[in-house]
Amino acid sequence: MSINKLMVKDVRNLASITLSPSPSINILYGLNGSGKTSVLEAIHLLGLARSFRSAKLKPVVRHGQDKSTVFAQVEAGKGRVLPVGVSRDLNAESFQVRVAGETLKSTAELAHLLPLQIINPDTFKLLEGSPKQRRQFLDWGVFHVKHHDFLPLWKRAQKALKQRNSLLRHGKIKGSSSLAAQLPAWDQELVRAAESVDQLRQEYFKQLLPVFQDVLSELTSLSDIEINYYRGWDRERSLADVLQENVSKDIQSGYTLSGPQRADLRVKVGRTSAVDILSRGQSKLVVCALKLAQGHLYSRISGKKCIFLVDDLPSELDGPHRKGMCRLLEKMKTQVFITCVEAGALNDCWQPDTDLRMFHVKQGTVNLESGREIRQTELAGDRA
Ligand SMILES: Nc1ncnc2c1ncn2[C@@H]1O[C@H](COP(=O)(O)OP(=O)(O)OP(=O)(O)O)[C@@H](O)[C@H]1O
Ligand SMILES: [Mg+2]
Missing domain, CATH: 3.40.50.300 (P-loop containing nucleotide triphosphate hydrolases)
Structure with missing residues (x-):
């Protein structure tokens, strides 16, 4: 192209x-x-x-x-x-x-x-900014390699989340009985879409990680950089259980506290968050390595x-x-x-x-x- x-x-x-x-x-x-x-x-x-x-x-x-x-x-x-x-x-x-x-x-x-892959001063936000930037980065990859599977699932999860959040807000006003009646249907829909989104993100991240490490080692002698994928809820438990357990906290906040909308990539140097330790130039190299790795993986998978x-x-x-x-x-x-x-x-x-x-x-x-x-x-x- x-x-x-x-x-x-x-x-x-x-x-x-x-x-x-x-x-x-x-x-x-x-x-x-x-x-x-x-x-x-x-x-x-x-x-x-x-x-x-x-x-x-x-x-x-x-x-x-x-x-x-x-x-x-x-x-x-x-x-x-x-x-x-x-x-x-x-x-x-x-x-x-x-x-x-x-x-x-x-x-x-x-x-x-x-x-398109863009590297510009805003790309630093990948390390410095909110999890949203890193989710967008990850989803670029999943979208481009699993285009037909990912987009409909992602849209389903977004829609279910929006409905659930609106219910949480209205339920707070109307009372808990109407909320208890309607919530399970949206939970079920959210869980189904979310688990598939998470699965695709996990698979993609697993492929990306070694490519990133190769690129980074070609670019710099920085070692000890570790990236972990956080799916947005406890690794050990199902989203269905987490949603059920946190329902009163969710009602209090008026939105859903756990789910794929909270996914993140955690970049660390040793045990410290990368953003607290890397210099500007080093941050740029890490961010460039992430972007270049995505480009490599995209061409390897899609041709x-x-x-x-x-x-x-x-x-x-x-x-x-x-x-x-x-x-x-x-x-x-x-x-x-x-x-x-x-x-x-x-x-x-x-x-x-x-x-x-x-x-x-x-x-x-x-x-x-x-x-x-x-x-x-x-x-x-x-x-x-
Ligand atoms: N809507 C617009 N219509 C006309 N000119 C604009 C508009 N928006 C921005 N500009 C002007 O366009 C010019 C080009 O901006 P641009 O950011 O592309 O410059 P650049 O070559 O990348 O500069 P730098 O080296 O500082 O990054 C600037 O002088 C800016 O003031
Ligand atoms: Mg410019």
Whole structure:
């Protein structure tokens, strides 16, 4: 899976750009505010019909315009090229996705068609943030390798949970007898879906862990990193028992305290939580290793590749670790879009035979550079 032509219209400061990326490594460099992250954001719009920077559409659409459009030709394997177009209109709630002339109704289908992995400053939230970030990370993997099984089960669990929570809240007001009558049906539905979701998550995590350890050891000498999967309720007991036992606590809180909505990945160094002990650079390496491991596993299981979007790769990393990251990205033989400020920041990080394309981003325009080696002095032209 790779993009061989990308056209972006009215995303942030990109009025209208066209580029023909390499199927391997693409570097977008330019000064702060030139539009590098916006190019990645446009690719994200193409893959998921939404931005990774803003939950709202308005900040994404170029000022003064009312819609953003991204179009691409996607190499879908076996010589098939699919035209994919996504447009988001400020005046319409929904999005428009066209693939090979057909309209797609769901973003899940789009995500399945164009799997993306993003590494950006927000990715740190994987370690620092709430369990939700780590659940989303885990579910990306389960969704992409068990697409047909996972999504319906996950939706069933969500629906049962929503109904159960609403019942808990209303039951508190109406009294316990109506609650006691209705709760078992939703418990049963939640338990069935939750146990299957947990099973799929567990299977996926078991496969991911050794890949992560391999990637991490290639990237850094950090040892002692341990990751455990917590399913959201006691390992020793069934969810049915836990729900029954905790029912009065659940009524008190007005929501369900245990279940797959509380699942988490616990990352530790020895016995201490990783977030309390790792430096910024070390955290970045661990997070990168997790993302790269997912990419590897995805291609091993599905036989397809996902596209990597890496925003500001050099930041926080010293020379040897930058090289290590580049080497691993290169080895994945997948399409990668990397942004950096300085053109020369990743100059000596690539094999001579890698199809490397450098794009200079300047005030919302994107131009392909002819040579591989970009001299630092070229950036002086930006500042003028
Ligand atoms: N809706 C919008 N319409 C027009 N311009 C916008 C809009 N939103 C943001 N911008 C501007 O777009 C420019 C590009 O932002 P972007 O984040 O892509 O820059 P960047 O090259 O990634 O910079 P940095 O190196 O600082 O990360 C910025 O100057 C920003 O002020
Ligand atoms: Mg940026």
